[in-house]
Amino acid sequence: MRKTEGREPADRREGVGGRDETVEERADRLWGEQLQELRVAQTGVQILFGFLLTVVFQQRFTTLSSADTAIYTVTVVLGAATVGVLIGPVSFHRLSTGHRMKPQTVAWASRLTLLGLVLLLCTMASALLLVLRVAGNNALAVWLVALMVLWFVLCWFVLPAFARHTATAERRLRDEERSGDK
Numbered sequence: 001m002r003k004t005e006g007r008e009p010a011d012r013r014e015g016v017g018g019r020d021e022t023v024e025e026r027a028d029r030l031w032g033e034q035l036q037e038l039r040v041a042q043t044g045v046q047i048l049f050g051f052l053l054t055v056v057f058q059q060r061f062t063t064l065s066s067a068d069t070a071i072y073t074v075t076v077v078l079g080a081a082t083v084g085v086l087i088g089p090v091s092f093h094r095l096s097t098g099h100r101m102k103p104q105t106v107a108w109a110s111r112l113t114l115l116g117l118v119l120l121l122c123t124m125a126s127a128l129l130l131v132l133r134v135a136g137n138n139a140l141a142v143w144l145v146a147l148m149v150l151w152f153v154l155c156w157f158v159l160p161a162f163a164r165h166t167a168t169a170e171r172r173l174r175d176e177e178r179s180g181d182k
Contacts (some may be wrong), residue, residue: 027102028102029105031109032104032108035114038089040092041086041113042086042087045082048079048081048123049076049083052075052076052079052127053076056072060134064134068134071129075123075127078119078126082123085116088109089105092109093109121152121153128144128145129141129145167179
């Protein structure tokens, strides 16, 4: 770590993995990482939402039951909410640029992205339910959607939380070993 006259500068800190960066440098790095994540999520959500918007113009739409029409409506609204939340960080960044609030922007963008993932999970579940109901067996559709929701929760939330917990425990153990060696 860089030192100035035997002291660490107030705006520098050692981050995870021993990075030597200022709060602003860390915010810049995290913002770049956030943008990469958002590009992946936004593209998929926009394609899904575009597809959903075309469904209402198909001939078969008029033959849907009132339950399926309601599911479709909920799915479109969820899709629109998801698009809005996942594009939110772009607007937040644009409106806050030049006001020296990059760390806060990164924090808000992270919250919006997490909310966007939850809304995307709901949108996917609703879309799957509609498609599987229209394709045939309603009881099977509910079970398949439930399994897919569990799969998404596992992949998107449980595995990252487990990895984070494991890394934190390993870091704590290393820190305890280092402090015991002194």
